[in-house]
Amino acid sequence: MQIGISTACLYPQPLEDALKTLTSLGFHRFELFMNTYRELQPDFLNQLQEIAPSPEYRILSLHPFTSGFETTLFFSEYQRRFLDGVELYRNYFKAAQFLGASLLVFHGQKILLNSVLPEEEYMERYAYLYQIGKEYGITLAQENVNAFRSQDPGFIARMRRRLKDRCAFVLDCKQAVRAGFDPLQMVHAMGENLVHIHINDHAPGKDCLLPGAGTMNYKPLFTLLRDHNYQGALILEVYRHNFSSPEEFLGSRKFLQQILTEFS
Secondary structure, rough: OEEEEEHHHHHHOHHHHHHHHHHOOOOEEEEEEOOOHHHHOHHHHHHHHHHHHOOEEEEEOOOOOOOHHHHHOOOOOHOOOOOOOHHHHHHHHHHHHHHHHOOEEEEOOOOOOOOOOHHHHHHHHHHHHHHHHHHHOEEEEOOOOOOOOOHHHHHHHHHHHHHHHOOOOOEEEEHHOOOOOHHHHHHHHHHHEEEEEEEEEOOOEEEEOOOOOOOOOOHHHHHHHHHHHHHHOOEEEHHHHOOOOOHHHHHHHHHHHHHHHHHO
């Protein structure tokens, strides 16, 4: 398993500056958090490629700044908005393809008391967008997110059973903890469809810390990932207030690498 990092860790530092900082620290695998529509334009994407040129560096995944709007875009009762949302997300798929990424992270629908959308309809709408992504060689990966439908391992398991090879998943450890679930439960639910991981740590009263700064026991997680033949990356993802200096990322990477050596 390769260890990478998300530019979201340095938000609100401009994306290009965050990428420069992370490359200067010796990281070579990245998730890019796209913060504005203009960051999806070819001129800006070229700028990013100049900062992290392949093959030494690889951008693995993109994360949309419109994740918070996906409830309205894709899961309302207004069909025309869904179709417009699909066209909007083509821009992310095109940007990911341009950068050589293979994944786009998806949050989906928030839990709404007044939602009338059946679970099966949610899954089919996701699957439709998933197939659009495949036109560009991009996998749309459903992330488990607190306060969203995807927070529940039961929902994720049902989604995997229904859609089979028409779905993929992102595990976010902190989001599982926030929702009151053990990340291992989510790994079991995602099964072989797990393709990407946002890795972080936690402790009593603190649900998001850099790996090694909390109390999480990673060995059961890595054992389970090995059993599921996980082939994706471990992407460090925390928030700017969860660390004092970017140099702390290096300690977390070393911490994870030491554990991974036991599983090689």
